[in-house]
Amino acid sequence: MIKRNVRLPGKMKRVKQMFLLTVSTILLSLSLSGCAIDEWVLEGSTNSVSHEELPQQDRLRVIFLDVGQGASQLLISPSGRTMLIDAGNNDQEQVMVDYLKQYGVKRLDIVIGTHPDADHIGGLDRVIDNFEVGEIYMPKIQANTKTFEYLLKSISNKGLKVKSAKAGLTLNWDEQVQVKMIAPVNTSDDKNNMSAVVKLTYGSTSFLLTGDAERESEQDMISSGVDLQADVMLVGHHGSKSSTTAAFLKKVSPEYAVIQVGENTYGHPKQTILDRLSKAGVEVYRNDLQGTIEIDSDGQKYTVNTER
Ligand SMILES: [Zn+2]
Secondary structure, eight states, X not given: OOOOOEEETTEEEOGGGHHHHHHHHHHHHHHHTTSOOOOOOOOOSOSSOOOTXXXXXXXXXXXXXXXXXXXXXXXXXTTSOEEEEOXXXXXXXXXXXXXXXXXXXXXXXXXXXXXXXXXXXXTHHHHHXXXXXXXXXXXXXXXXXXXXXXXXXXXXXXXXXXXXXXXXXXXXXXXTXXXXXXXXXXXXXOTGGGOOEEXXXXXXXXXXXOTTOXXXXXXXXXXXXOOOXXXXXXXXXXXXXXXXXXXXXXXXXXXXXXEOOOSOSSXXXXXXXXXXXXXXTOEEEEHHHHXXXXXXXXXXXXXXXXXX
């Protein structure tokens, strides 16, 4: 169950304080109008995410699902279309199926497997087995693993054809949201650097979802000349120091960053990266500390909800 929190400048407020918050936020938003800061949206009385709005809503929802050490982002468009980017590791299969049901998802219009590492595609086979899927995108790189083999089996059982994830694609998802794939720019033998990277633009708001793209891919994206600026950034490769180079961070220049990380032996996220983000004044959210993180956009402002 997701508690709805609102991120006000500097402090986290819980839904229990909703009444107080509503009053204070109205005042705050009056005094802050013009600032691209979160807005408190009063939505019924429950402290769990409501799914009835799936068919129509006036916001873009980007949900960074807590899948432990791994990554998964569920996106729901203003007109209720769905996209799933990655699905956590093999041990998260049932968790993923349960999450999607919990969010009221019956069909995934677009599925993206950013790259064939288990912590991204491990849960994807079961997801594909259990839900209707429109299109699936993956980069042209294989992994010699059972995990990858099972995924290909699920894809072929469903009669789906994999579309090649690469820079320059515009994905047809929702008329109101521009979805561009901006990496991989070049081919690489390195799976992380073949990560599909997606940029979404809705009104004046933007999201950059980076998979496990590392320095090499970041440099390619910069060289490609694409507009990298995004207010919300998924920190590359779980906060490893192989990613989020200073040059890349400068180009993206985010206000908010999310690190999809769980208990791990790699030392993710690295302190160097946390320091770099903090120095750049970026507000950082982490799945290991805050559970599932949802960042919504109404086209102008962001609302951040965290599980804890
Ligand atoms: Zn990963």
